[in-house]
Amino acid sequence: MAVLRRDSLGTGQLLRLVLLHMAWEVGSGQVRYSLPEESKHGTFVGRLAQDLGLEVSELVPRMFRMVSKGRGDYFEVNLQSGVLFVNSRIDREEVCGQSPLCAIDLEVIVDKPLRIFHVEVEIQDINDNAPVFSVNEKYLSIAESRLPDSRFPLEGAFDADIGTNSLLTYKLSPNEYFTLDLQKNDEHSDGLVLVLKKPLDREETHVHYLLLISTDGGKPELTGTVQLVITVLDVNDNAPVFNQSVYKIRLFENAANGTLVIKLNATDLDEGINKDISYSFSSFVPLSGRDVFTIEPNTGEIRIKGQLDFEKNKVYDLQIQADDKGNLPLSGHCKVLIDVLDVNDNTPELAVTSLFLPVPEDAPPGTVVALISVSDRDSGDNGKVTCSIPPDLPFQLVSTFKNYHSLVLAEAVDRERVSEYKILVTARDEGAPSLSASSSILVPIADVNDNAPAFPQPVYTVFVKENNRPGAHLLSVSASDPDVRENAFVSYSVVERSVGEQQPVSSYISVHSESGHIYGLQPFDYEELQVLQFQVSARDAGFPSLCGNVTVQLFVLDENDNAPAVSPPGSGRGSPGPELVPLSAGAGHVVGKVRAVDADSGYNAWLRYEVQEAGAAGPFRVGVYSGEISTTRALEEADGPSQRLVILVKDHGEPALSATATVSLSLVESPQAVKWDSRQRVGSEEPLVDMNVSLTIAICSLSGLFVLVIVVYVGLRCHPGPEVMCGPGKATVVCSSEVGSWSYSQRQSRNLCVGEGTAKNDLMVFSPSVPHSAENRDEKLLVMASNVCGTVSERLLHFQNICIICVTEHSFSKYASSVWMWILKFYMIFLILNDLYFPHEYGV
Structure with a gap:
C-alpha cells in the first residue's frame, strides 16, 4: 500500500525529509507522495483533500478536478472522501525508463474561488525485473595456444530496474579453466571479462559448457543466466590487437550522413593469411547502434549512416571485433563510446490543458482564462523555454509550476468594445539560434447587462x-x-x-x-x-x-374649429334693448359696440367686424377690429326713427368661420334723455367740468404710476426674481402665416381674460417671419389693442398684457424709444377713462 513519505530512518532519509518539507513550503500548494510501482487499482495514495487544506464537502460544489499531462489516468480522487487512489497499474520502467527520479505531476483545480494545487507522486522502484542477457547461448572460439590470463569480453545482463535493484553481480559455474573479472571501465558501463586461468588442451576437451549467472541487488533477488559454449581452436595462436581498448568520440546530433567517426587499427603478429584482419560489430551491439553507424570491414572506418538524435539516445556503446583470416580465426576486441552532443533542433511544444471560456466582461482582474503547458525536448539552454503574449492585450501570463503557465485577465474588458480576443501565445527557447512555436487561443467575451438603452436625442x-x-x-x-x-x-x-x-x-x-x-x-x-x-x-x-x-x-x-360667439349689444350694461342715438350726434360719434369672442387662438381668434350689407348701413359704420358702431356723418331726420344693422363677425382662419349680430338703433331728439341715461350709468351728477378735472387728475396719476412701474421693472431686471407663470412653461409652438408667426413664449405663457370675466389662455407673442422692426411690432400691438370688448375690465386687461408683452418678449428700452408705443399707452389710458366717465352712445 502506498503511504505518504513520512518515515525517516537514518540521517540521509531525515535530511531528505527536511528538504522535502522546505520544498513543500516554497512550492505554493505543492503536495508530494510516494508510491511503489505495480500498485493495484484502488491502492491508497494519500488524503489529498486534507493535505491540500480543502473540506471534503467543498469538492463537488467547487468543481474539484485533477489534470495529469501525458502520463495517463493513473490516479483518481474519491470526491466523497478526498482520498487519492491508484486508478490503473503503474510500471515505473514504462513511465520513466532508466531515469533515477520518477515522478508524476498532477494539477488540482478548484473553482469559487479558483485555486491551483500541484501534486507530485514519486513512483518507487521495486525489484520486478530480473537480469536479462541478450542471448540464451553465447558461442566463443578460443585457440588452445592462448596463454593464461587471456581475457575475453562478455556481454553483461540488463536489468530494467534502478538503484540497488539494478546492481548486478555475476558468477560462473564451477570449472578449472575460466574465471570472471568485473571491471569499471568508465563512467558509462562495466566490463565483464572471461579470464583464462590455465592453457586449454583441445585434445582433452574441445568444448566447454559454462553457465553465467547474473544476480541483482533487490529483495528478493532475481537472477538471469546465459549458456557459454566455448570451442577450443588449434593453430593460429595470435589474435588481432587494438592499440587501445576503449575509444571515446563526441559527435553533434546534426552530423551528416557519411561523416567519419573513427578509423580503427588492429594488428596481428601472425604472418600471411592469419595476419589479414576483418572488422565488424560484435553481437553485443544493439540494433539502435547498427541502424545509425556502419563499419568498413577492410579499413575499420566507422561512419554515420542514420540520423543521430540526442533526445532518443545520448550515448552509443559499440563493441568492435577484429577477426583474422586464419583457418581458425582469432578475434581482438575494443569498445567505441560515442557521446552525442545536443543542438537546438527541437522547437518548443505548447499545449492548452484547460480553458475557462467564455470570459464575462465583468470578470475581475486575475481571473484564470486558460492553463498552458510548454516543453522542449532539447537540454540545457536549448531546452529552457520562455512564454509570452502580445503586450497590447488585457491578459498576462503567470508562471505557476515548472513548465505550466496560467493565462489570466490583467484588466477589465468590455464586450461592446472588443467582443473576442485572439491571443497568440509564443514559446521561445534560449538556444542559439533560438526556436519558437506559437499557438492561438480565441477568448470570447460574454456579455453582461451593463449598458442601459439610450435614445439618440434627449x-x-x-x-x-x-x-x-x-x-x-x-x-x-x-x-x-x-x-x-x-x-x-x-x-x-x-x-x-x-x-x-x-x-x-x-x-x-x-x-x-x-x-x-x-x-x-x-x-x-x-x-x-x-x-x-x-x-x-x-x-x-x-x-x-x-x-x-x-x-x-x-x-x-390650433385649427379653426370654433366660430365667433356674439353677445347682445346691450348685455354690457345689463339692460337689453335698442341703442339710443341722439339726432344731434356728429360724425364719429360712437353709438354702440358689438362684442364677440372666439375660443380659438392666433389668427383663428382674430376677429373682423363688418356690416353684412354695406348699402344698408346708412350713416353708420362698424370698426373693423374694435366692433364699435359709430356715425359716418351728422344724423338727419331723413335717416328715419330707427336703423337696423346686421353685423358680420369673421375670424381669420382657413376657412373662415363667422357669426352675425343684429343691432337696432333708435334716433331720439331729446338730449336730456341721453344725459339722464348717461348719469344713470355713471352714477354721478357732477358738471362736465368736474368730470374733465377728474379726467385730468386720473391721467396724471396713471402716468406717474406708469413711470413707477418702469423704475420697478428696471430694478427687477438688475435683481432677477422668480417668474410667475399661469401655465406650463418651456413650450414652443410655431404656426406660420402670411403676416408672421404666432408662438408661445419659450419662457412662459399667461392667461388672458377677454370679455366679461371669460378667461382665455391664448395670448400670443407676435414674432414676424421677416426681421423684427419697431414699426412691425407696434403695428401688430395696435391691432391687438383695438380688438377689445368695450368694457373697462377688458381694456385694462388688454393694456396690462400688452405691457407684459413689451417687457418680457422684447427689450423695454427699444419700446421706450418708440413714439408709437407712447401713443399706444396714452391712447389706452384715454380709452379707459372714457369708459369710466362717458357712455359710448354719446361720445366724448
Missing part, C-alpha cells in the same frame, strides 16, 4: 393638429442598446403621470412596446390642452434590467 418634439383621428400614429422613438441577445432587447412604455385634472397620460397616448410607435388615443382639443409633455421609458430584458428615459413634447396646433 427630447422629441412633435406637432399635432387638434381633432386628430383616434389611433393615429404621432411619432416613433427608438433606443439602442450595445449589449446582445436579451440584454439588447428593448421594450418601450410611457412613464405614467397626471395631466390636467388628474387625467393619466396613458388616456391620451399609447406606446407600442416593441416598435416604439406612439399613437394618439383620443382627439386633442387645443382649447383644453396645448402642450402634452411626457416621458417614454426604454427597458432592456437583461437581469437586472436597465432603462433609459426620453422626454416627448407634443404640441397641439
Whole structure:
C-alpha cells in the first residue's frame, strides 16, 4: 500500500525529509507522495483533500478536478472522501525508463474561488525485473595456444530496474579453466571479462559448457543466466590487437550522413593469411547502434549512416571485433563510446490543458482564462523555454509550476468594445539560434447587462393638429442598446403621470412596446390642452434590467374649429334693448359696440367686424377690429326713427368661420334723455367740468404710476426674481402665416381674460417671419389693442398684457424709444377713462 513519505530512518532519509518539507513550503500548494510501482487499482495514495487544506464537502460544489499531462489516468480522487487512489497499474520502467527520479505531476483545480494545487507522486522502484542477457547461448572460439590470463569480453545482463535493484553481480559455474573479472571501465558501463586461468588442451576437451549467472541487488533477488559454449581452436595462436581498448568520440546530433567517426587499427603478429584482419560489430551491439553507424570491414572506418538524435539516445556503446583470416580465426576486441552532443533542433511544444471560456466582461482582474503547458525536448539552454503574449492585450501570463503557465485577465474588458480576443501565445527557447512555436487561443467575451438603452436625442418634439383621428400614429422613438441577445432587447412604455385634472397620460397616448410607435388615443382639443409633455421609458430584458428615459413634447396646433360667439349689444350694461342715438350726434360719434369672442387662438381668434350689407348701413359704420358702431356723418331726420344693422363677425382662419349680430338703433331728439341715461350709468351728477378735472387728475396719476412701474421693472431686471407663470412653461409652438408667426413664449405663457370675466389662455407673442422692426411690432400691438370688448375690465386687461408683452418678449428700452408705443399707452389710458366717465352712445 502506498503511504505518504513520512518515515525517516537514518540521517540521509531525515535530511531528505527536511528538504522535502522546505520544498513543500516554497512550492505554493505543492503536495508530494510516494508510491511503489505495480500498485493495484484502488491502492491508497494519500488524503489529498486534507493535505491540500480543502473540506471534503467543498469538492463537488467547487468543481474539484485533477489534470495529469501525458502520463495517463493513473490516479483518481474519491470526491466523497478526498482520498487519492491508484486508478490503473503503474510500471515505473514504462513511465520513466532508466531515469533515477520518477515522478508524476498532477494539477488540482478548484473553482469559487479558483485555486491551483500541484501534486507530485514519486513512483518507487521495486525489484520486478530480473537480469536479462541478450542471448540464451553465447558461442566463443578460443585457440588452445592462448596463454593464461587471456581475457575475453562478455556481454553483461540488463536489468530494467534502478538503484540497488539494478546492481548486478555475476558468477560462473564451477570449472578449472575460466574465471570472471568485473571491471569499471568508465563512467558509462562495466566490463565483464572471461579470464583464462590455465592453457586449454583441445585434445582433452574441445568444448566447454559454462553457465553465467547474473544476480541483482533487490529483495528478493532475481537472477538471469546465459549458456557459454566455448570451442577450443588449434593453430593460429595470435589474435588481432587494438592499440587501445576503449575509444571515446563526441559527435553533434546534426552530423551528416557519411561523416567519419573513427578509423580503427588492429594488428596481428601472425604472418600471411592469419595476419589479414576483418572488422565488424560484435553481437553485443544493439540494433539502435547498427541502424545509425556502419563499419568498413577492410579499413575499420566507422561512419554515420542514420540520423543521430540526442533526445532518443545520448550515448552509443559499440563493441568492435577484429577477426583474422586464419583457418581458425582469432578475434581482438575494443569498445567505441560515442557521446552525442545536443543542438537546438527541437522547437518548443505548447499545449492548452484547460480553458475557462467564455470570459464575462465583468470578470475581475486575475481571473484564470486558460492553463498552458510548454516543453522542449532539447537540454540545457536549448531546452529552457520562455512564454509570452502580445503586450497590447488585457491578459498576462503567470508562471505557476515548472513548465505550466496560467493565462489570466490583467484588466477589465468590455464586450461592446472588443467582443473576442485572439491571443497568440509564443514559446521561445534560449538556444542559439533560438526556436519558437506559437499557438492561438480565441477568448470570447460574454456579455453582461451593463449598458442601459439610450435614445439618440434627449427630447422629441412633435406637432399635432387638434381633432386628430383616434389611433393615429404621432411619432416613433427608438433606443439602442450595445449589449446582445436579451440584454439588447428593448421594450418601450410611457412613464405614467397626471395631466390636467388628474387625467393619466396613458388616456391620451399609447406606446407600442416593441416598435416604439406612439399613437394618439383620443382627439386633442387645443382649447383644453396645448402642450402634452411626457416621458417614454426604454427597458432592456437583461437581469437586472436597465432603462433609459426620453422626454416627448407634443404640441397641439390650433385649427379653426370654433366660430365667433356674439353677445347682445346691450348685455354690457345689463339692460337689453335698442341703442339710443341722439339726432344731434356728429360724425364719429360712437353709438354702440358689438362684442364677440372666439375660443380659438392666433389668427383663428382674430376677429373682423363688418356690416353684412354695406348699402344698408346708412350713416353708420362698424370698426373693423374694435366692433364699435359709430356715425359716418351728422344724423338727419331723413335717416328715419330707427336703423337696423346686421353685423358680420369673421375670424381669420382657413376657412373662415363667422357669426352675425343684429343691432337696432333708435334716433331720439331729446338730449336730456341721453344725459339722464348717461348719469344713470355713471352714477354721478357732477358738471362736465368736474368730470374733465377728474379726467385730468386720473391721467396724471396713471402716468406717474406708469413711470413707477418702469423704475420697478428696471430694478427687477438688475435683481432677477422668480417668474410667475399661469401655465406650463418651456413650450414652443410655431404656426406660420402670411403676416408672421404666432408662438408661445419659450419662457412662459399667461392667461388672458377677454370679455366679461371669460378667461382665455391664448395670448400670443407676435414674432414676424421677416426681421423684427419697431414699426412691425407696434403695428401688430395696435391691432391687438383695438380688438377689445368695450368694457373697462377688458381694456385694462388688454393694456396690462400688452405691457407684459413689451417687457418680457422684447427689450423695454427699444419700446421706450418708440413714439408709437407712447401713443399706444396714452391712447389706452384715454380709452379707459372714457369708459369710466362717458357712455359710448354719446361720445366724448
